Every structure is written in structure tokens, then in C-alpha cells.
Amino acid sequence: MADDHQQTPCQELALRFSCGDEKLIGILSLPRTPGPRGVLIVTGGPQYRAGSHRQFTLLARRLAAQGFPVLRFDYRGMGDSEGQVRDYRSITGDIDSALLQFFHSVPALREVILWGLCDGATAAACHAPRDARITGLVLLNPWVRSPASLARTTLRHYYLRRLGQGDFWRKLAGGGLHWAASLATLRSTAADAALTEAELPQAELYHALCQFQGKVFIILSGEDLGAREWDQLIKTSSAWRTLASCAPWQHAHIAGANHTFASAAWRAQVEHACLAWMRPC
Numbered sequence: 455m456a457d458d459h460q461q462t463p464c465q466e467l468a469l470r471f472s473c474g475d476e477k478l479i480g481i482l483s484l485p486r487t488p489g490p491r492g493v494l495i496v497t498g499g500p501q502y503r504a505g506s507h508r509q510f511t512l513l514a515r516r517l518a519a520q521g522f523p524v525l526r527f528d529y530r531g532m533g534d535s536e537g538q539v540r541d542y543r544s545i546t547g548d549i550d551s552a553l554l555q556f557f558h559s560v561p562a563l564r565e566v567i568l569w570g571l572c573d574g575a576t577a578a579a580c581h582a583p584r585d586a587r588i589t590g591l592v593l594l595n596p597w598v599r600s601p602a603s604l605a606r607t608t609l610r611h612y613y614l615r616r617l618g619q620g621d622f623w624r625k626l627a628g629g630g631l632h633w634a635a636s637l638a639t640l641r642s643t644a645a646d647a648a649l650t651e652a653e654l655p656q657a658e659l660y661h662a663l664c665q666f667q668g669k670v671f672i673i674l675s676g677e678d679l680g681a682r683e684w685d686q687l688i689k690t691s692s693a694w695r696t697l698a699s700c701a702p703w704q705h706a707h708i709a710g711a712n713h714t715f716a717s718a719a720w721r722a723q724v725e726h727a728c729l730a731w732m733r734p735c
Contacts, residue, residue: 464518469525469559473551476536479503480527480552481511482559483518490564491589491732493517494552495526496581498574498597499541502533505571506714509721513569516725522732523563525556542573542597549581557587565589567732572680572713573597576659583665591666592728594673595680595713598656598687655691663697670703671731673724675711704731 469480481503495510497503503526504511514524529548530537549568557563567590568578575593582588654660663670674681688698706727711720 464515466515467559469527469555471551471555473530473535473537473548476530478527478529478536478548478551479534480525480555481514482556483514483524483526484560485518485521485523487521488523488560488562489521490562491567492523492525492556492560492563492565493567493569493592493732494549494556495524496545496549496568496570496574496578497526497529497532498570498572498577499532499539501571501574502528507716507721509571509715509724512721513725513728517729517732520729523556523560525552525559527552542577545577546581546584549577550585553585553587567592569594569728571595576656579666579670580658580662582668583662589668590732591668591670592673592731593670594715594724595675595678596659596672596684597680598659598683599680600655654693655687660694660697663701670701671706671728672703673706673708673727675713675715675720676707676709677711678713680713706731 463486465484465486467482467484469482471478471480493514495503495505495514497505497510505513505526510526514526517524527548528535529540529545529552531539553566556566564587566588568582568588569592570576570578571594575591575596576598579591579593579596582591672684674684688694706723708715708720708723708727711717711723715721715724
């Protein structure tokens with residue numbers, strides 16, 4: 455494998471392929487000598503194949519420079535692809551079509567890692583057990599939100615934090631707080647937090663990760679409510695806690711990073727962590 459500072463040039467190809475009667479658009483980043491392990495980037499909504507702050511474009515080029523072919527694509531209803539807008543729970547056919555095109559376009563390909571951010575991560579994980587060629591998952595801030603989980607995370611990581619911030623007390627002393635509205639919001643949040651989950655939280659994702667036989671790499675932002683909801687899910691659900699303790703998962707935390715890894719430094723940390731994990735996996 456080439457050193458990080460001696461990157462191998464890669465070629466980028468625009469692809470147009472079918473999902474049922476509709477056409478999808480993808481960009482293939484192809485190394486000069488493709489390795490047998492590739493990466494399929496599953497976008498979250500509402501995003502298209504470039505990603506926020508061009509993260510997916512830059513990541514694909516970095517991975518391809520190290521010998522990993524990478525395909526990023528717009529699923530139906532997103533970006534330049536045809537079809538009606540849909541959410542992450544209904545893109546199984548899109549991922550299947552992208553995989554079919556990926557293996558057709560890269561004959562050397564033998565296995566694929568699915569890489570996703572937010573609900574794209576959840577969609578990737580739910581799809582992974584369906585295809586034995588998928589041998590790894592990279593999940594950034596996976597989407598596990600419910601009204602109860604959001605409320606509990608907000609109480610813990612927003613309201614409690616506010617009590618320790620000087621500007622809150624200055625605003626309070628200066629009469630800048632709208633007490634009626636603030637208390638109404640707090641009561642509503644507390645009521646949602648008190649709700650019990652009627653079923654196993656994120657049951658489809660849980661069962662998919664139980665079934666998946668490959669390796670899983672979870673990357674969490676330091677300053678993201680979605681990442682904190684994932685942490686809370688693991689802590690508060692006995693089923694999830696058992697799975698997390700038994701499964702061969704690896705974790706990375708990007709300190710200070712927001713949900714979409716908006717800075718070049720945060721994106722570079724993600725790229726470095728992914729490469730370090732992918733090479734031996």
C-alpha cells in the first residue's frame with residue numbers, strides 16, 4: 455500500500471445506471487490499480503453524492519489514492535437521479551443497483567465496505583446482511599432518533615450544560631429569558647423523555663447488526679446530538695448494550711466535530727481513521 459504522502463493518481467468516471475425504470479447517477483473514483491476491496495458511500499438525506507462540505511468527494515479521492523475503488527451515488531429522488539423523493543428506509547433497491555454497477559465497473563472487486571453518515575449509515579447497516587459481498591461497515595453518527603431519545607439527550611446534553619454557562623446566568627439576571635416559553639419547552643421535553651419505548655429501540659437496525667458477520671467501525675462527533683443519542687441508546691437499552699459488548703465493533707471519537715465534520719481538520723481525522731481501519735480489516 456502506498457504511503458499517504460505518495461498518493462497514486464486516480465480516475466473519476468461518471469456512471470448512469472438503472473434502478474427499476476429510473477436512472478441513477480454515480481461517480482466512480484478508480485485507482486490506477488484497483489484493489490479487491492471497494493467502498494460504496496451511501497448518502498443520507500437531504501444530501502447528494504458530493505456530501506456536506508464536499509466530504510464524500512474528498513473522501514473518495516483520498517481512499518482511491520490509496521488503492522480503494524469508491525462509488526458514491528444519488529439514490530432515487532436525490533441529486534441528479536430520477537424518481538420521487540424517498541427516505542433512508544426505502545433505498546434498498548438503490549443500494550442493490552449501485553452494488554451491481556460497482557462490481558460490473560470494477561472487475562477486480564471482490565468485497566465492499568458500506569460507508570454512511572447519519573441516516574445513510576443506518577440504511578447501510580440495515581442493508582449489509584442482505585449481501586455476503588459486504589464485509590465491513592463504517593457508520594458515522596448513525597441515526598437512531600425517536601422522540602424519547604431526542605428528549606433525553608436534549609435534557610442531558612443541552613439543559614444541564616446551559617446551567618454551567620455564564621451567558622445563561624447573565625441572560626437570566628438581565629431579564630432576557632422568556633420564562634413562559636422556556637418552561638413550556640422544558641415541560642414538553644421532559645414529558646417526551648419520560649416516554650417508554652413500546653418496542654426495542656431501532657429494532658430493524660438492531661436485528662441487522664446482530665445478523666451482520668463483518669466488521670463495524672463507528673465514528674462519532676464530539677459535538678452532535680445524534681452521536682449522543684447513539685451513546686444513550688447503548689447505555690439505556692439492555693439489548694443494545696449486550697450487542698455492543700459482544701460485537702467486534704471499533705469506535706473513534708472526533709473531538710469537537712459537528713454532525714457533518716465541517717472543518718478540514720475533522721474531515722482529515724475521519725479519512726485517516728477510515729484508512730487505518732480498512733487496511734487490516
